[in-house]
Amino acid sequence: MASDQTRSAILAAAERLYADRGFGDVTLRDIVAEANVNLAAVNYHFGSKDELIAELFVTRSIQTNRERLNELKAAEEAGGGRAAIEDIMRALVGPTLRGCLGPDREGSTAARFMIRASIESVPPIRRIKNREVDHLRKFAAAMRRAMPGRDDTELYWGLHFALAMAHHTIREKERLLRLSEGKCDLDDVRAIIDRVVTVSVMALTMGDVPSKPAARPVLVHGRLTRQDL
Amino acid sequence: MASDQTRSAILAAAERLYADRGFGDVTLRDIVAEANVNLAAVNYHFGSKDELIAELFVTRSIQTNRERLNELKAAEEAGGGRAAIEDIMRALVGPTLRGCLGPDREGSTAARFMIRASIESVPPIRRIKNREVDHLRKFAAAMRRAMPGRDDTELYWGLHFALAMAHHTIREKERLLRLSEGKCDLDDVRAIIDRVVTVSVMALTMGDVPSKPAARPVLVHGRLTRQDL
DNA sequence: TTGCATTTCAAACATTTGTATGAAACTATC
DNA sequence: GATAGTTTCATACAAATGTTTGAAATGCAA
Numbered sequence: 001m002a003s004d005q006t007r008s009a010i011l012a013a014a015e016r017l018y019a020d021r022g023f024g025d026v027t028l029r030d031i032v033a034e035a036n037v038n039l040a041a042v043n044y045h046f047g048s049k050d051e052l053i054a055e056l057f058v059t060r061s062i063q064t065n066r067e068r069l070n071e072l073k074a075a076e077e078a079g080g081g082r083a084a085i086e087d088i089m090r091a092l093v094g095p096t097l098r099g100c101l102g103p104d105r106e107g108s109t110a111a112r113f114m115i116r117a118s119i120e121s122v123p124p125i126r127r128i129k130n131r132e133v134d135h136l137r138k139f140a141a142a143m144r145r146a147m148p149g150r151d152d153t154e155l156y157w158g159l160h161f162a163l164a165m166a167h168h169t170i171r172e173k174e175r176l177l178r179l180s181e182g183k184c185d186l187d188d189v190r191a192i193i194d195r196v197v198t199v200s201v202m203a204l205t206m207g208d209v210p211s212k213p214a215a216r217p218v219l220v221h222g223r224l225t226r227q228d229l
Numbered sequence: 230m231a232s233d234q235t236r237s238a239i240l241a242a243a244e245r246l247y248a249d250r251g252f253g254d255v256t257l258r259d260i261v262a263e264a265n266v267n268l269a270a271v272n273y274h275f276g277s278k279d280e281l282i283a284e285l286f287v288t289r290s291i292q293t294n295r296e297r298l299n300e301l302k303a304a305e306e307a308g309g310g311r312a313a314i315e316d317i318m319r320a321l322v323g324p325t326l327r328g329c330l331g332p333d334r335e336g337s338t339a340a341r342f343m344i345r346a347s348i349e350s351v352p353p354i355r356r357i358k359n360r361e362v363d364h365l366r367k368f369a370a371a372m373r374r375a376m377p378g379r380d381d382t383e384l385y386w387g388l389h390f391a392l393a394m395a396h397h398t399i400r401e402k403e404r405l406l407r408l409s410e411g412k413c414d415l416d417d418v419r420a421i422i423d424r425v426v427t428v429s430v431m432a433l434t435m436g437d438v439p440s441k442p443a444a445r446p447v448l449v450h451g452r453l454t455r456q457d458l
Numbered sequence: 459t460t461g462c463a464t465t466t467c468a469a470a471c472a473t474t475t476g477t478a479t480g481a482a483a484c485t486a487t488c
Numbered sequence: 489g490a491t492a493g494t495t496t497c498a499t500a501c502a503a504a505t506g507t508t509t510g511a512a513a514t515g516c517a518a
Contacts, residue, residue: 024352028476038497043477121349123253133408140408156409161394161428168393179362179369180385199390199432206431256505267467272507
């Protein structure tokens with residue numbers, strides 16, 4: 001068997017098993033059994049179990065981050081170098097939410113894996129997440145351009161809350177579903193993104209002159225209307 | 230040694246070690262060494278390692294939940310049976326945030342333990358968290374009374390987002406601190422609670438007639454002013 | 459004290475786990 | 489087809505871990 005096939009088989013099997021049963025319950029022996037390869041193959045190809053997990057997570061993270069930056073770039077080009085704050089937030093939370101939620105994603109191994117990675121927090125994944133700060137700074141910079149003069153602190157809190165809503169929705173979607181007795185539609189990803197973006201923008205602009213209704217973000221961009229919520 | 234002393238010593242040592250080093254890195258042998266008791270004492274007094282962890286978490290959870298319900302009750306009594314939505318949200322996120330953040334809490338074992346429990350997600354703790362839905366329903370009910378006529382879906386999303394911001398702030402406080410280069414003050418718990426409450430109420434009321442500026446939550450209750458944000 | 463229940467203790471158990479080894483099989487190049 | 493490099497494989501290793509055991513110690517009531 002060609003070397004790449006074994007590598008790929010391990011990656012695929014590992015992602016599937018981790019997605020289904022979580023990191024705590026899956027051993028290397030489970031993985032190699034699922035992949036139909038020898039136990040030693042994991043250490044031969046990846047060095048260690050942790051490096052295997054890291055590679056799985058890095059691969060998916062890079063995909064998401066690339067999508068985010070693509071969306072951000074597109075929004076900035078469309079706005080002539082300065083994107084609207086709403087579009088920036090959309091670029092931030094959209095890829096993550098689309099990647100993990102939605103009816104078609106139910107069967108997606110990648111989606112389930114990323115949800116697991118979000119819920120459980122194993123050392124190799126935590127190490128990678130810690131490097132995410134550099135990536136987020138690009139969004140902070142874009143936000144600063146979109147809202148010049150605004151205090152940086154407000155900006156960071158807005159960014160933080162946007163990620164909070166997105167990740168918590170992914171993490172706790174089962175609980176929200178149970179709490180709301182199915183009333184909250186976790187499959188309508190577009191609506192969820194709109195919702196998160198709207199609240200994020202509200203949080204970011206809440207210091208704005210309250211006497212001018214036109215300054216309200218929901219109205220400014222016109223994309224979000226009441227029925228979207 | 231009296232039986233209770235051993236039990237207490239194990240609980241205290243376990244909470245301290247879990248708080249400092251996380252669930253993944255602490256073994257029963259570490260705990261009994263720290264507590265100066267015999268290895269078998271854990272299984273004798275608690276049955277299993279998981280039951281020990283469960284007892285630790287349940288104890289702290291009950292404290293938080295009780296504080297939440299007390300605040301809710303106080304708010305409802307003050308409002309003549311119907312609490313203001315802002316106070317309900319404050320009762321929801323206040324105890325958790327106060328319990329885990331703040332300069333004085335830095336050295337608190339309980340606080341660090343709960344942060345760990347929020348970050349890592351071990352099976353016994355996950356099982357307990359799943360039962361939290363019943364507790365949250367009481368807040369959903371209070372919210373329903375505070376905002377009659379509003380669609381339940383909106384209400385659940387608001388509740389969900391409030392918890393999202395609170396828990397994510399606890400979980401990711403280090404990252405937010407690093408991202409903002411210390412600009413976000415994670416020690417000013419009162420300000421953080423105000424912030425989370427304000428955004429939550431905004432999220433809950435954002436469907437309200439946008440043409441009437443007076444309907445904006447920040448202005449309605451008057452307690453939150455611009456300098457709070 | 460005697461007797462009974464509770465608690466402590468040292469030691470062993472029984473797995474499970476990731477990793478290492480060294481030979482065998484395979485592949486590609488000359 | 490011989491050789492060198494790569495990959496696979498069965499097996500062993502070594503260490504860690506939660507749990508159990510049965511005896512010893514302790515506490516307590518009669």
